[in-house]
Amino acid sequence: MQVYLCQEVHYETALHWQKEFVEKRKRGEIEDTLFLLEHPPTYTMGSDQKWEHLLYPPDQLKKQGFGIYRSNRGGDITYHGPGQMVAYPIIHLREAGLTPIGFVRLLEQIVCDVLSFYHLEGQRKEGYPGVWIQDRKICAIGIGISRGVTFHGLALNVRPNLTHFQNIIPCGLAQFGVTSLAKELGYAPEMSMVQQQLVAAFERNLQTTCHVCHHQPTIGGYEYENDRGEKTGVIA
Template sequence: MKTLTLWTPGLVEYGKAWDAQKQIHALRREGKIGDTLILLEHPHVYTIGRHGDRSNILFDEEMLREKGISVYHIDRGGDVTYHGPGQLVGYPIFHYKNLGFSTRRFVHSIEEVVIITLARFGLTAKRDPLYPGVWVGLNKICAIGLRVIDGVSMHGFALNLRTDPAYFGGIIACGIQNRGVTSMEKEIEKQGNPLPDQKTVISELTTTFKKVYGFHRIQSFSDTSSVPGLS
């Protein structure tokens, strides 16, 4: 029976979560654990991908300190992105080769999960042929950036639920000029509806992961002591 392990440890400092990712990724590569999805939030942080440009962070060091924003250079694809409270960050640590996916198809499948989930809340989202991620019009609602080693993925996606736009103002998001950023809250409020709580979004998202990747069951943990690197 194909099982997805889901960990929802809450708000976790980025460096601590990155260490946990690396430990879980190593265990998955060794076949000691199954496919694992981490869903969490981070305190304010800008991350720069391995081909990213530091100049795409517009805030100077004083402003970064004033706003309490950490900066990490990391090993995913993509450029600069923001993580913070009100954003649901997902790290699918999947042996996607075993699932029958190419790298491109795997990226598209993550986009598909997000697009289907947003549709369940009445939002029409799409892919963009030029840029990875999920978009509502010309505004990105979900960023995607991955690294793959031995057919096992790490890093993942960041879905904006209720994010403070001021923090996106400190970067050129993903290094893309002339595009904006949006959130579920902003788009749903245009329809006169309130944003569902995070637990509801997580439930819909994990149900869609289960369907898209053909998992038979989900085993869920929220206790951080259950997550390697977070205890």
């Protein structure tokens, strides 16, 4: 598996990378690939399209510096921002011996492995994809699949500004809270260490070898179209 360890990347750019790499993976031109990165403050809406879960007018949030995007992953609205480690795995499910549900369970296990490194017990909650610490969600998971190849992935709260979640109903779950590694541990872990632990957990759970590079893929452009030919981008 090729792994790209990136810095802060705009959401549109990451979408474009995923589209390009998914198409290459379908054609067998590349191996499975993993992007690990952070985003600037961003809200994304998945296929559930419940815009009432965005609690403030888009224009108001845009003026405050938030990007707002439609996304063709599954799920409801979520937040991405600095201090949150996002993982976008581009994986050929059949070659990996995985079903879509099995892939979600694998992502949950990977995050639980990372949490265990910090002596925290990650949990699954029946009917709610993601990883939890009791009733506090620490990792959101939302995937897309195109002809058997995955895109989108997981967002692990390491040390984000948790007040940014107050502008939305995260994943549509008003009855639950949101947490982070920093909040649970009482200190802010190094993002580079979290990246290392995620890479090790992907290697272990996929029984693969990761080839890590510390630069961004050399792909230009920012526009992205989903499988229905609909452009995905800023809506505010």
